[in-house]
Amino acid sequence: MIRVGIVGASGYTGGELLRLLLTHPEIEVVQATSESYIGKFAFQVHPQLRGQTQLRFIGRDALQSCDLLFLALPHGEAQKYIDRYAALAPKIVDLSADFRLRDPAAYASTYGHEHLAPEWLERFVYGLPELTRNSLRSANYASGVGCNATATTLAVYALVKAGMLPPTQPIIADIKVGSSEAGSTPTDSSHHPARSGIVRPFQLTGHRHEAEVRQSLAAAGAYDIRLSVTSVELVRGVSAAIHLSLPIGLSDKDLWSAYRAAWNTEPFVRPVHEKSGLHRHPEPRLLAGTNYADVGWEYDPATGRTVLLSALDNLGKGAAGSAVQCMNLMCGFEETTALTFGGFYP
């Protein structure tokens, strides 16, 4: 049994972390911070936790030493105090964007300012177990993952790994996202009359997660991969459609072979490419609350035009789920512990 703390536990990813960790048989959540809700029960902010825990929020100044800290703070906050958090816990999983990129120059160009703790970037392992599992097993520090980056990386990874998608063409990822990606702080754009029913182009060029995807695929080449993100009528969910060309004349067997080679031993990535029925392709609604990412494709053998697909829960596989998966690896627990919820339907 290890003792775990969550810094910044009142946001949506913090709440999802708590929901997952409270079912984990190997850990005890001993502290959770929120500067806005000091003294409140966690279930007063996260009502799905009523009856699950009597944990009350503390301020970050009251943090005690523990075995592992999750940092679920707004982007930019973890890097300000990383030395302090590292003094409190020998292992850290940071869910923000602060430690995802290895290169300080890439961080500066992506986020528009110099990193405040660049010496820490190399100490963090990128927290996508499907790509960095072996490094995570011996890591003390893991970054989180960007939800849109994860959807894109997982969508293309099977073909990249198989050598079927060389970095010779621009790749466009058209991504539809739910409102919880924007976090729990209300804004003008999240106001119900402004948000409800929308299909709102949000960021069609220059999305920050592009750097993460390029970094994840760098070992296979310098991919020119661009994200176009549109907000849609979902609360949880990311749906990615990646447009590209493959050689003409491939068969479905060729693609299945690549997807099986990449994913058949992975517990949380599932190829979905059915010939009939309603649910032939990955759909985010089916994955709400889960740590699964579904991947698939549509391919026209006459023209080579291809659309690679993925879906996940941005709070699950795109954030808290992957973070718990990282913790399991870092602590030597069974990788799937507390993460096997399969979702609900309809």
Added chain:
Amino acid sequence: MPECPECGAAITIPANAMQHELLPCPDCGTELEIISLNPLTLDRAPEVQEDWGE
């Protein structure tokens, strides 16, 4: 083990399977027909045709 002719998945045939029995591929969902048991041969099951049942 026989393969799905559509996607190449390994198909497990029930011990009591019969010729012309239909079964779905567990990976791609294609409906398959056991064409023969000896030798074991699978193919895509015929789709419903326009005059079936007429």
